[in-house]
Amino acid sequence: xxxxxxxxxxxxxxxxxxxxxxxxxxxxxxxxxxxxxxxxxxxxxxxxxxxxxxxxxxxxxxxxxxxxxxxxxxxxxxxxxxxxxxxxxxxxxxxxxxxxxxxxxxxxxxxxxxxxxxxxxxxxxxxxxxxxxxxxxxxxxxxxxxxxxxxxxxxxxxxxxxxxxxxxxxxxxxxxxxxxxxxxxxxxxxxxxxxxxxxxxxxxxxxxxxxxxxxxxxxxxxxxxxxxxxxxxxxxxxxxxxxxxxxxxxxxxxxxxxxxxxxxxxxxxxx
Numbered sequence: 001x002x003x004x005x006x007x008x009x010x011x012x013x014x015x016x017x018x019x020x021x022x023x024x025x026x027x028x029x030x031x032x033x034x035x036x037x038x039x040x041x042x043x044x045x046x047x048x049x050x051x052x053x054x055x056x057x058x059x060x061x062x063x064x065x066x067x068x069x070x071x072x073x074x075x076x077x078x079x080x081x082x083x084x085x086x087x088x089x090x091x092x093x094x095x096x097x098x099x100x101x102x103x104x105x106x107x108x109x110x111x112x113x114x115x116x117x118x119x120x121x122x123x124x125x126x127x128x129x130x131x132x133x134x135x136x137x138x139x140x141x142x143x144x145x146x147x148x149x150x151x152x153x154x155x156x157x158x159x160x161x162x163x164x165x166x167x168x169x170x171x172x173x174x175x176x177x178x179x180x181x182x183x184x185x186x187x188x189x190x191x192x193x194x195x196x197x198x199x200x201x202x203x204x205x206x207x208x209x210x211x212x213x214x215x216x217x218x219x220x221x222x223x224x225x226x227x228x229x230x231x232x233x234x235x236x237x238x239x240x241x242x243x244x245x246x247x248x249x250x251x252x253x254x255x256x257x258x259x260x261x262x263x264x265x266x267x268x269x270x271x
Contacts, residue, residue, distance in 0.1 A: 001015065004033075004035055005108065008035065008037055008043045009042070011037040011038050012035070012038075012043075012108075013037055013080050013109065013110065013111070013114070013115075014110065015034065015036070015106075015107040015108060016036070016104045016105070016119075017031070017033055017105040018034070018104040023170055029072075030074050031071070032074055032075075033074070033075040034057065034075070034076045034083075034099075035075050036079070036109075036115065039079070040079050043077065048077075048223070051219060052077065052078065052082075055212070055215055055219060056082045057082075058076065058077045058078075058223045059075070059077075059216075059220040059223055060224055080114065082096075083096070083118050084117075086100070086122075087118040087122040087125060088121055088125060089121075089125050089128055092208075093154065093212065094129070094151040094154045094205060094209065095155070096122070097121075097122040097125040098122075098154075099122075100118065100122035101119075101125070101126040101178075102148075102167070103171050103174045104119065127186070129202075130146065130147035131182075132195060132197075132201075133150060133198040133202050134146045134150075134194070137183060140175065140180050140182075141168055141172075144164070144179050145164045145165050146164075148163075148164035148167065152164065153202075153206045153209075154210075155209055156214065156217070156265070221253040
């Protein structure tokens with residue numbers, strides 16, 4: 001965290017720690033952080049700020065030595081305003097509120113309540129968006145699995161269809177507490193029938209989400225040092241087999257990443 005606070009200086013508003021390393025305690029993995037800053041231009045410079053405003057977040061890579069061990073971190077940067085908008089019901093796409101509704105740890109925030117309030121909003125937004133599409137949920141577990149499966153469909157994901165259940169079962173206390181609270185609050189507003197509006201809402205979200213995921217991935221190839229190698233590692237980890245990145249994709253990703261991603265999608269490595 002010291003390296004990140006040094007980089008962003010007074011613009012640093014805190015970080016959110018999430019992902020598989022947090023869940024499974026994998027010190028040799030790549031840690032996932034979202035860094036929230038108060039001002040994009042002072043934190044990222046003029047070009048980085050423009051890219052982040054156009055399609056947040058910007059993704060970067062950091063390595064540091066700690067206790068004789070190399071610690072690797074992938075961190076995404078967004079502004080405090082983008083964080084709160086992404087968690088709110090006014091945010092149509094699931095990219096932010098789907099992530100922040102899951103278990104996260106707030107790190108080194110000067111005013112942690114600013115981030116905690118956003119995390120609460122993210123849970124409420126996910127419930128508001130997902131429950132009308134799911135209909136009546138028989139249990140907190142079924143609700144969370146159904147909601148996460150919907151959110152996964154809005155991105156290009158290398159995980160299998162059982163990913164949502166695995167995630168929920170790995171952290172049952174959090175999902176049970178939040179799930180039961182959501183279902184209790186819903187109460188008399190629970191409906192068995194899924195409305196046409198809810199189906200259309202998610203159909204549009206899924207249709208828009210795939211190309212946005214591709215654009216974020218390509219943008220990350222330029223902001224993320226070693227981005228191609230990371231993409232290959234991530235895909236191999238979830239696909240369970242080696243993924244060979246063609247040399248032309250490594251050298252000219254803007255030109256040749258598109259057919260490469262299309263082939264992976266056809267092979268169902270990403271979905």
